[in-house]
Amino acid sequence: RAKESGKNTFEFFTTDMNAETVSRMQIESGLHRAIERQELSLFYQPKYRLDTETLCGMEVLLRWNNAELGAVPPTRFIPVAEDSNQILAIGEWVLANACQQAQTWLAQGLLPGPIAVNLSGKQIRQPNIVETVRNILETSNLPASWLELEITESVAMDNTHEVGRTLASLKALGVRLAIDDFGTGYSSLAYLKRLPIDVLKIDRAFIQNLHEDPDDAAIVVAITSMAHTLGLEPIAEGIEHEEQFRFLRENGCTYGQGFLFSRPVPVQEMDDLLVESQALRAWGNPDAPHHH
Ligand code: C2E
Ligand code: MG
Ligand code: MG
Ligand code: MG
Secondary structure, eight states: OTTSGGGGGGHHHHHHHHHHHHHHHHHHHHHHHHTTTOOEEEEEEEEEEETTTTEEEEEEEEEEEETTTTEHHHHHHHHHHHHHTTEEEHHHHHHHHHHHHHHHHHHHTTOSOOEEEEEEHHHHHHHHHTHHHHHHHHHOOOGGEEEEEEEHHHHHHHHHHHHHHHHHHHHHHOOOOEEEESSSSSSOHHHHHHHHHOHHHHHHHHHTTOOOOOOOOHEEEEEEEHHHTTEEEEOOOOOOSHHHHHHHHHHHHEEEEEETEEEEEEEHHHHHHHHHHHHHHHHHHSSOOOOO
16 A cells, blocks of 8 residues: 555555564664674573482573663564574574583583573574584584484474484484474374484473363373383473472473473573582482483
């Protein structure tokens, strides 16, 4: 309509350009300088073994704090960064910084298990993604087995051949692979079996009402048991309540993360958690399993 009547163009854009559009544009232009302005930071959310309640790893979660826009949540800016390809530079920044931090903790003897980094669909479909990951591991001096890459179920299942080949090459580097948000997509179980993955992350949607909704409970039990059958480690995300935790532990879910244990925390707080959990390992039950 704006094109039909030139004189109404201004009016059209001021009245019809909704907050959604404005924000996407602001986000895209703000993101352009986010790295150089040091507006990005990494938060870390600890993962726990549910039977022993010991810290066994962590997930890296990106945060963006912009002077004008404030703290923009990743659910808002990551999709924009994907559409504009900015996720490629941002994703490399995340990987490089996460690996560097993990290596620091590893050298200090503080890293209890792998550090998990989210990879977007755009990143995994880059022809040079394997080289990028290999270079970052080399530069940071982090052994590949300490890096876990989280790829959402829909991305892992989509475009099966190429993504499948890429996952195989990443696996050949020695990194661990996790399927994120599992249960929300349409996995072919036969295909899932052929993918070189190590971890199934059960989507928060099924955990949320676990203790009230028998269907969700049944789904979680089924996914957990299937994971074990396929030789994969099940982990539940979004554990907020004691009842959810107990249900998961009693039904064989090996690992978990969520606000019940800890929110994602800045690097210094994660450092404190690592020191504390190492002290527990050193002074606590000597028979407690160690998770490397
Ligand atoms: P995700 O990978 O599934 O990450 C889990 C999200 O759940 C995180 O949200 C985390 O803060 C949140 N969470 C953890 N425990 C709980 C809980 O007990 N209750 C609730 N309500 N939420 C919980 P966050 O940090 O806002 O990230 C959202 C999504 O943004 C991530 O989902 C991931 O898809 C994406 N993302 C975050 N960082 C990155 C990144 O560095 N690269 C890429 N490509 N995507 C990222
Ligand atoms: Mg994730
Ligand atoms: Mg997830
Ligand atoms: Mg999720």
